[in-house]
Amino acid sequence: xxxPVLLTGAGGAVGQAILEGIGDAYEWKLMFHSPPxxxxxxxxxxxxxxxxxxxEAAVEGVGAVIHxxxxxxxxxxxxSVLSNNIDGTKKMYEAAVEAGVEKFVYASSNHAxxxxxxxxxxxxxxxxxxxxxLDGTExxxxxNLYGVSKATGEVLGRYYHDExxxxxxxxxxxxxxxxxxxxxYERGQAMWLSYRDCANIHxxxxxxxxxxxxxxxxxDNDRKYYSIQRAKDVLGYDPQDNSAHFDGEDRVVEPDA
Amino acid sequence: xxxPVLLTGAGGAVGQAILEGIGDAYEWKLMFHSPPxxxxxxxxxxxxxxxxxxxEAAVEGVGAVIHxxxxxxxxxxxxSVLSNNIDGTKKMYEAAVEAGVEKFVYASSNHAxxxxxxxxxxxxxxxxxxxxxLDGTExxxxxNLYGVSKATGEVLGRYYHDExxxxxxxxxxxxxxxxxxxxxYERGQAMWLSYRDCANIHxxxxxxxxxxxxxxxxxDNDRKYYSIQRAKDVLGYDPQDNSAHFDGEDRVVEPDA
Numbered sequence: 001x002x003x004p005v006l007l008t009g010a011g012g013a014v015g016q017a018i019l020e021g022i023g024d025a026y027e028w029k030l031m032f033h034s035p036p037x038x039x040x041x042x043x044x045x046x047x048x049x050x051x052x053x054x055x056e057a058a059v060e061g062v063g064a065v066i067h068x069x070x071x072x073x074x075x076x077x078x079x080s081v082l083s084n085n086i087d088g089t090k091k092m093y094e095a096a097v098e099a100g101v102e103k104f105v106y107a108s109s110n111h112a113x114x115x116x117x118x119x120x121x122x123x124x125x126x127x128x129x130x131x132x133x134l135d136g137t138e139x140x141x142x143x144n145l146y147g148v149s150k151a152t153g154e155v156l157g158r159y160y161h162d163e164x165x166x167x168x169x170x171x172x173x174x175x176x177x178x179x180x181x182x183x184x185y186e187r188g189q190a191m192w193l194s195y196r197d198c199a200n201i202h203x204x205x206x207x208x209x210x211x212x213x214x215x216x217x218x219x220d221n222d223r224k225y226y227s228i229q230r231a232k233d234v235l236g237y238d239p240q241d242n243s244a245h246f247d248g249e250d251r252v253v254e255p256d257a
Numbered sequence: 258x259x260x261p262v263l264l265t266g267a268g269g270a271v272g273q274a275i276l277e278g279i280g281d282a283y284e285w286k287l288m289f290h291s292p293p294x295x296x297x298x299x300x301x302x303x304x305x306x307x308x309x310x311x312x313e314a315a316v317e318g319v320g321a322v323i324h325x326x327x328x329x330x331x332x333x334x335x336x337s338v339l340s341n342n343i344d345g346t347k348k349m350y351e352a353a354v355e356a357g358v359e360k361f362v363y364a365s366s367n368h369a370x371x372x373x374x375x376x377x378x379x380x381x382x383x384x385x386x387x388x389x390x391l392d393g394t395e396x397x398x399x400x401n402l403y404g405v406s407k408a409t410g411e412v413l414g415r416y417y418h419d420e421x422x423x424x425x426x427x428x429x430x431x432x433x434x435x436x437x438x439x440x441x442y443e444r445g446q447a448m449w450l451s452y453r454d455c456a457n458i459h460x461x462x463x464x465x466x467x468x469x470x471x472x473x474x475x476x477d478n479d480r481k482y483y484s485i486q487r488a489k490d491v492l493g494y495d496p497q498d499n500s501a502h503f504d505g506e507d508r509v510v511e512p513d514a
Contacts, residue, residue, distance in 0.1 A: 082344055086409075090335060090402075115419035139396060139471075142416045145347075152343075152409045159399045162372035214396075 001206055003063030004029040006101075008049060008092065011036060013176055014068050014107060014198060021199020026206065031058045033069065049088030055095040064103040064206055067092050074111055076146045085149035090156055097164040105205040106157050108170040108214070109150040110191050110226070114143025117187070126186035128222040128244070135227040136172070136214040154214060161212040169205040169235070173198070174218035174226065181221075181243035190223040194241035204235035219243065258463055260320030261286040263358075265306060265349065268293060270433055271325050271364060271455060278456020283463065288315045290326065306345030312352040321360040321463055324349050331368055333403045342406035347413055354421040361414065362462040365427040365471070367448050367483070369408040371400025374444070383443035385479040385501070392484040393429070393471040411471060418469040426462040426492070430455070431475035431483065438478075438500035447480040451498035461492035476500065 009015050010030035019028070023041065030036075030044035031054075047054025049069045059065065069092075070085040089106070096104055113134055117125065125132040140151035150172075157168040174191030175182060176198055182188030193201075197219045213234055216226035222244035231237035266272050267287035276285070280298065287301035288311075304311025306326045316322065326349075327342040346363070353361055370391055374382065382389040397408035407429075414425040431448030432439060433455055439445030450458075454476045470491055473483035479501035488494035 078347060082339070082347075086343065087339055090339075115416065137396070139394070140412055140415065141419055142412060143419070145416070148409070148412055148416050151412045152405070155397055155399060155405055155408045155412075158397065159372065159402070159405050162398055162400070 001026055001063055003027070003061065004043065005206060006031060006058055006062040006065045007068065008058065008065070009033070009068030009070065009072075009107070010040070010044065012068055012072060013178075014173060017176060017178075017195040017198040018066065018202050021196050022203045025203060029058070029062055031069065049092055050083055052091060052095070055091045056099075059092075059095045059099040059101055062099070062101060064105070065092065065096050065101055066105045066107070066202055066206070068107040070107075070149070071146070074144050074146045076149075078145050081146050081149035085146070086152050086156075089153040093156055093160040093166075097160055097166050101166060103167045103206065104157065104160070104169075105202060106153055106168065106170045108154055108172045109147060110172055110174050110216075111144055111147030112140045112142055112150040112154065112172060113138065114147050115141035116225075117143065123186050125225045126190040126223060128224075130225070132225050133227050134216070134225060136216060136230055158212060167210060168212045169208075169210060170214045171201060171205060171217040171231075172214065172226070174216065180246045186223065189243040190221060190225055191218050192221055192241070192243040193217055194219045194239075197239045197241050200239065201231060201235065201237050204231070204237045208235045210234050258283055258320055260284070260318065261300065262463060263288060263315055263319040263322045264325065265315065265322070266290070266325030266327065266329075266364070267297070267301065269325055269329060270435075271430060274433060274435075274452040274455040275323065275459050278453050279460045282460060286315070286319055288326065306349055307340055309348060309352070312348045313356075316349075316352045316356040316358055319356070319358060321362070322349065322353050322358055323362045323364070323459060323463070325364040327364075327406070328403070331401050331403045333406075335402045338403050338406035342403070343409050343413075346410040350413055350417040350423075354417055354423050358423060360424045360463065361417070361426075362459060363410055363414050363425065363427045365411055365429045366404060366407040367429055367431050367473075368401055368404030369397045369399055369411065369429060370395065371404050372398035373482075374400065380443050382482045383447040383480060385481075387482070389482050390484050391473070391482060393473060393487055415469060424467060425469045426465075426467060427471045428458060428462060428474040428488075429471065429483070431473065437503045443480065446500040447478060447482055448475050449478055449498070449500040450474055451476045451496075454496045454498050457496065458488060458492065458494050461488070461494045465492045467491050 215231040219241040285299040472488040
């Protein structure tokens with residue numbers, strides 16, 4: 001990647017995981033919604049994804065976009081996700097193709113498929129002896145309006161890829177937590193994404209060759225109901241973490257202990 | 258269906274096809290965007306799908322909804338489809354589940370999958386000796402922003418079905434023309450939907466039992482790249498027309514002539 005990578009939503013948890021892990025590996029242009037508390041180590045701007053001028057300024061001169069910005073709350077109200085997530089993502093794609101950006105990595109979400117977790121399937125599907133597995137080829141089943149907005153972001157990516165040729169990778173991000181997996185939360189353990197694996201899969205999405213992809217972004221957990229095979233095969237994703245390697249006391253345990 | 262059926266977008270072409278074909282078979286409550294030129298034969302109101310009060314008034318007392326309203330133009334600009342089609346459909350679902358409506362038939366569109374028609378596949382896929390076939394289980398590939406809005410309407414239906422239990426049938430409507438198929442337009446012949454088949458498939462969607470469906474709404478054309486098998490199997494759709502039974506002079510020809 002010769003040109004800078006635009007990272008929107010740089011102040012959020014996913015943005016921080018990316019910058020901590022691969023901040024030195026790329027030239028970045030960060031976009032914050034609010035002025036950052038500390039002066040960033042990289043070029044940055046402050047702006048809103050629903051403001052066309054901000055978005056146009058953001059994509060200027062970049063070769064790729066990692067688009068994380070939006071309302072991140074699973075319980076976000078419709079008006080917010082309609083504007084910030086759906087309209088904001090559309091504006092970002094529009095500006096990106098206009099500016100000749102070649103690659104767009106979109107932060108989709110496990111919530112785009114949350115309604116697969118039916119009463120009948122849970123909690124068994126969260127356990128390692130259950131064989132229920134989603135692989136990204138299934139039609140979305142959002143569990144909330146935030147999930148509807150993320151599924152729509154994927155559809156927008158499909159349109160901009162087909163119409164303008166921009167390469168698009170949608171990463172359905174699992175449960176990102178720093179340091180160790182969620183405790184006493186089987187679902188979160190099944191879809192855990194460690195900080196370093198989060199950085200790793202985004203690096204892979206910046207470096208790999210593909211046309212349009214939908215992959216799951218989780219660590220290599222023993223428990224899982226999202227396949228990471230496609231991310232391995234197409235992106236070269238090589239996860240280092242597994243929620244089973246932690247016990248309830250937050251201590252790392254040996255894999256075979 | 259004991260209670261009236263709300264038909265939104267009643268003044269449009271699909272609404273007219275439905276009313277001409279099955280206007281006497283159900284009790285209707287029509288919703289028009291603009292006052293109708295002639296006094297309708299059924300109860301009606303004039304309102305806008307993006308106005309909550311209008312939508313709440315519309316669903317009051319109805320047992321089912323056929324939701325056709327929205328900007329119908331394939332070339333409609335984003336702001337219009339974002340508001341009228343995406344937000345409007347969300348408001349209609351929200352009001353419908355709040356009012357206890359049991360069944361929601363959504364006018365999706367061939368444009369939700371228009372980008373499957375790549376340069377490499379066309380025009381061969383429009384012809385009867387080609388075996389390319391979409392069946393509704395594929396992920397959307399919209400060919401325009403109108404198609405993005407229709408794919409999003411399907412996702413909204415999935416969410417409202419999963420979350421609230423309302424039965425949802427998405428009909429990806431083909432090329433509806435009165436009297437005869439489009440002339441000198443292979444694509445339109447392949448996805449032709451006659452007026453009576455349009456009325457028929459909507460009657461089936463009102464009468465059949467299902468949970469959540471995505472079906473193609475086209476006549477039984479010799480040329481076709483949309484499967485109607487699911488509509489036949491689940492809805493009992495029994496199409497009467499076939500674009501191959503018309504010649505270029507608009508005259509009906511014998512099937513085996």
